[in-house]
Amino acid sequence: MRIDNILSLVSPPDISIQKPIDWKMVETSIGLILPSDYKNILDVYGCGIWAEWIILYFPSYPVHAYDLNRAPKAILEGEREFLLELSPDERIREFPYSLFPEKDGLFPFGVTVQSDRLYWQTSGMPDE
Numbered sequence: 001m002r003i004d005n006i007l008s009l010v011s012p013p014d015i016s017i018q019k020p021i022d023w024k025m026v027e028t029s030i031g032l033i034l035p036s037d038y039k040n041i042l043d044v045y046g047c048g049i050w051a052e053w054i055i056l057y058f059p060s061y062p063v064h065a066y067d068l069n070r071a072p073k074a075i076l077e078g079e080r081e082f083l084l085e086l087s088p089d090e091r092i093r094e095f096p097y098s099l100f101p102e103k104d105g106l107f108p109f110g111v112t113v114q115s116d117r118l119y120w121q122t123s124g125m126p127d128e
Helices: 003-009 023-030 036-045 071-084 088-094
Strands: 054-056 106-112 117-121
Touching (some): 036 054, 071 106
């Protein structure tokens, strides 16, 4: 869903208490160019819970578990440790994807309130 569609459905907050996000610094830190719609949503709406269900990782979020600069790295490290415990056959069956920064690797960008992780597959250009 494009940011224009979201704006027509959900009004942005009346007042923003967040500082402008330096996306170039964030993207350099995580090693990935993020989709424009994701950046626009965070620029307009800030951090918080969507529909009482989805939490998007936010740069410099005070809770490390939701911080875009920290959470994805920790999650990817944990996923790699888990995958080391699987046999090659189990890995293909249980987790048939690569992890960022591998080619086309999955990158975590958010989580649900029940700890289901949300990932992008980092293939192609960010806005495709």
